[in-house]
């Protein structure tokens with residue numbers, strides 16, 4: 001017969017959740033003694049209610065080197081930040097279970113309460129210690145939140161669906177550091193929330209962090225003259241996607257269809273210009289704003305992928321090798337809306353401001369990171385292929 005959880009057990013298990021560390025012996029003293037807030041769910045299991053406690057101290061982190069880092073676009077430029085920043089109190093805001101009660105569905109209700117209250121203000125929430133171990137667990141947690149889940153379609157990176165609406169975070173080569181960006185901000189519709197889950201941590205010495213950056217601070221730090229040009233002229237995005245016969249990263253996977261007419265419908269509905277090429281690749285281009293207003297707060301935010309979609313991303317990419325192609329022949333490229341190329345120093349400036357406000361933390365198995373996709377950008381630190389067993393998955397919501 002298995003051990004059943006009860007209040008007597010909760011009262012006898014020492015919990016180490018507060019900063020400075022304090023051992024707690026009952027749920028009542030946990031509530032009173034922790035400086036952080038706590039949140040409880042509506043579900044009840046065996047007489048107990050799952051609770052989350054906010055942890056004041058940010059997760060410990062040994063900062064990764066940025067300047068000069070291989071496979072990181074812009075890292076060779078003068079003035080590039082030397083190291084990724086440490087997580088700071090509230091960014092990401094971290095929560096842990098205050099007790100061990102509850103199945104995944106019960107935890108969904110508590111997590112949703114925290115997201116609804118805290119996410120837009122904080123920008124990023126890290127839930128540590130939830131009973132999430134597999135892709136399926138994470139899928140159940142996400143479904144239980146009750147948001148509208150979003151299909152990843154028309155996006156720029158290759159991404160595999162593992163289980164219902166749970167995707168690999170990115171299928172890019174592991175050694176590549178993915179530039180900071182807001183998800184699908186190059187499209188007219190984008191996810192409002194991203195939910196990442198670490199199924200297998202990469203190992204602290206192997207890299208593989210998911211850095212997050214504060215887009216409020218990024219906008220404040222952006223060169224005003226550059227910002228003015230971007231806001232006046234917009235950003236032109238150019239995509240060039242191969243046919244399946246030439247590359248696994250192909251339009252059939254991007255648009256999740258074999259049907260050219262369906263691709264054309266997707267592009268026409270968004271007012272994108274496009275052409276099919278003689279090698280069966282498709283090229284399309286359009287202009288989007290550099291900033292957007294947050295629908296809940298009305299604040300203006302840096303919301304684009306001017307740098308992460310610039311062709312120079314591929315100069316550091318292990319599958320491409322240098323700057324040998326015409327700019328528009330890379331899978332994606334950006335320039336001003338009127339077609340004028342960004343100057344190299346403009347690209348460097350945008351990259352450096354984004355990285356200057358970025359922080360990292362070491363993934364642990366079962367961690368769930370939720371970001372407001374407009375307030376907080378994200379990326380991925382490269383990690384050591386063949387050694388790191390990193391597995392991070394993601395789900396997207398449209399509300």
Ligand SMILES: [Fe+2]
Pocket residue numbers: 181182183378
């Ligand atoms: Fe992303």
